[in-house]
Each structure stands twice: as C-alpha cells, then as structure tokens.
Amino acid sequence: MEGLVDLGSADMDPSRRGVLGAVLYSVALTVPGWPDVVGRFERLRSDPHARIGTGEVESVIAMTERISEIDDQFGGRTARPMAAAFMVNNIVPYLRATASEDVRRAMLSAAADHLYLTGYMAVDERLDTLGQSYYTKALELALAAGDHLTYCTTLRGMSVQAVELGHGSEAVRLAEAASSASPQAGPRMRAFLAGQQAHSLARTGDRAGALAMLRAAEVAMEQAESRAKAHGSYDPASLAYHVAQVNHELGDRDGAIRALQRSEKVRPAVYRRARVRHRAMLAEWQVEAGRVDEAVQNWQLALDDYPQVQSGRADDRFRAMVAAVRPHRRDARVRELLERAQPMAGLQNG
Numbered sequence: 001m002e003g004l005v006d007l008g009s010a011d012m013d014p015s016r017r018g019v020l021g022a023v024l025y026s027v028a029l030t031v032p033g034w035p036d037v038v039g040r041f042e043r044l045r046s047d048p049h050a051r052i053g054t055g056e057v058e059s060v061i062a063m064t065e066r067i068s069e070i071d072d073q074f075g076g077r078t079a080r081p082m083a084a085a086f087m088v089n090n091i092v093p094y095l096r097a098t099a100s101e102d103v104r105r106a107m108l109s110a111a112a113d114h115l116y117l118t119g120y121m122a123v124d125e126r127l128d129t130l131g132q133s134y135y136t137k138a139l140e141l142a143l144a145a146g147d148h149l150t151y152c153t154t155l156r157g158m159s160v161q162a163v164e165l166g167h168g169s170e171a172v173r174l175a176e177a178a179s180s181a182s183p184q185a186g187p188r189m190r191a192f193l194a195g196q197q198a199h200s201l202a203r204t205g206d207r208a209g210a211l212a213m214l215r216a217a218e219v220a221m222e223q224a225e226s227r228a229k230a231h232g233s234y235d236p237a238s239l240a241y242h243v244a245q246v247n248h249e250l251g252d253r254d255g256a257i258r259a260l261q262r263s264e265k266v267r268p269a270v271y272r273r274a275r276v277r278h279r280a281m282l283a284e285w286q287v288e289a290g291r292v293d294e295a296v297q298n299w300q301l302a303l304d305d306y307p308q309v310q311s312g313r314a315d316d317r318f319r320a321m322v323a324a325v326r327p328h329r330r331d332a333r334v335r336e337l338l339e340r341a342q343p344m345a346g347l348q349n350g
Helices: 014-019 034-042 054-074 076-096 101-124 128-145 148-164 168-180 187-203 207-223 236-249 253-266 272-288 292-308 312-328 332-347
Strands: 047-051
Touching (some): 054 076, 101 128, 101 148, 148 168, 148 187, 207 236, 272 292, 292 332
16 A cells, blocks of 8 residues: 555645644654554555455454453553554554555554554553654544544544643644544534543633533533444543533532542443542542542542553552542541552552
C-alpha cells in the first residue's frame, strides 16, 4: 500500500492543519522503538505475494475489541504489549499486502483504531510521550482511511490526556478540533465530544462555556439511541463522570461527589480499572469535605480491585490516597486502611 499519508498535501483536512501543529505539548515524541515502527508504516509498499480481504480486516477489528476488554479489566500494562505485538506482527503485514480499494481503506481504518487504543493504553501506563506518538499516527491513518469517527475519537483522547497533565488550553483546542471535525456526528458522538469540551473548559475556569457544553452533552445523550465502539463508548456513567469533573473544577465539591456517586452506580461492572480510579477519586473528594468515614469506605472498595489492575493512572490514585490520609493517621479507620495498603505499594510499576 503506497502513500499511507502525505503530510505535505495541500488538500489535507482543515482540522488537521490546525491540530497537528498544536497538539505536541510534550517535549519530544521520539521514543525508543517507535521510530522503527513509524518508518515501517511510512515506507509500506504492496507485497505482490500477499493479498488480504474482509476476513483480515475483521480479524483486526475483533482483536482490537478483545484487547480493549482486557484493558478495561486489567489495565494498560497488561494489555498494551498484546496490542503492540499484534500491530507489528499482523497489522503491518496486512497494510503491506495488496487489496481492493475498499479493503485497503477498511484496513487503514481498523489499523487507526488499533493505534488509538494502543495510545490510550500507553497513557494509562503514564507513558505519555509514547501515547502521543501512537495518537498522532492514529490521526494520520484515520485521515488516510477517511475515518472521521476514529479521527475525532483520537483527538478527544488527546484532549483527555492534556487535561490529566494540566494543559487546560491545549485540552480545549483538541476537544474543539474533535467537535468541529465531526459535523455530522450522531447524538452519542456529540455527547462524547461535548462532555470532554465541558471538562476542558472547566479546567481553564470558563464556567459559562463549561456549563453550556455540559448541557449540550446531556441533551445529546437523551437523543442517543445506539452504543459506540467498546473503547470509544459514551454512556450515562461517562456523562455523570463529566458532570462530576466539571462541578469539581468549578468549586462545587458536594455536586461533584453526588455526580461521581451516580456515575459509579450505573457504571457496568466490566470496567474494573475505571472503578478503581473513580472510587479512589470519590474518596479524595470526600476526605477534602471532611467525610473521612465515607472516604475510607470507598478507598477500601478501590483496594478490593487494585491488585488486579496494572495501571499507572490507578497507581496515581493509590499515591494520592496515601498523601490524602496522612493528616488523619491517628484515626483508627485510616490506620487500618494504611495497614492494608502497605503491602500493595510494591504493585506499582510491577
């Protein structure tokens, strides 16, 4: 397959001109091992001895969905090596093979989706520069495939990463670029994008903008009729999480706690990593509000799942817990929590 993407093309997507130059807020994207993979994508040529069809495309889609399920349950450190190996050993040869134009574009789309997921898992490991590398390559392949869904989902993922790293203005630009690049999105996708815009705007202190986008997300969610992809879905639990984040950013701690409690009530049980992170986050907010007993209960629930999750972001919440309870060490409930947590400290970066 020749010419996966021409970065110098004059007729590139307008949203891309504004995005690719602005998103690289970390110092560098060069990561050991990545340049070789990038080069293999950029130098792809048709292999006259191999031909692929819809079966190979379906196998990539199925593997991506399966790895996404493993990631949700066990975290990025468990799942990403599988994704990276599959990319090198299967997806690259498929992209090199000859194919009809329809199959070629479908494979590019499936590959972009797989790269997006791999980037998401790298970010979950807190390998943020590596995650950006995967994300930017996913953007290129999505553009080559004409895949607006994966293109916008990837931009949104980059906005989520920017918020978590404290880059509010970059997060807003990425979220807005994702929204503007998908003018014909269905209601669930609109909610998916607007929720992230709301969180990003709240991070920058734009109260009116954040509340307006949150309302737009709520209206779109009411109109939504079908689920999106497994690793790009947006459901009532996700919307309530964004309500919680916006409230917290804008100083409404009690509203944030109520919304996050609502999110956890309706979140499907399969999302173990999210359960660990969000229960721990809820506990942090509760201890800030002086509700130590409730906080300890939620931290204990988070610790029930924490040993099964290999996630840098979950590790962040573990360290935040230890710091948050330090002023309450004389409380018997806190001492019990810390005694339980102490052996788990070795799980980080395990």
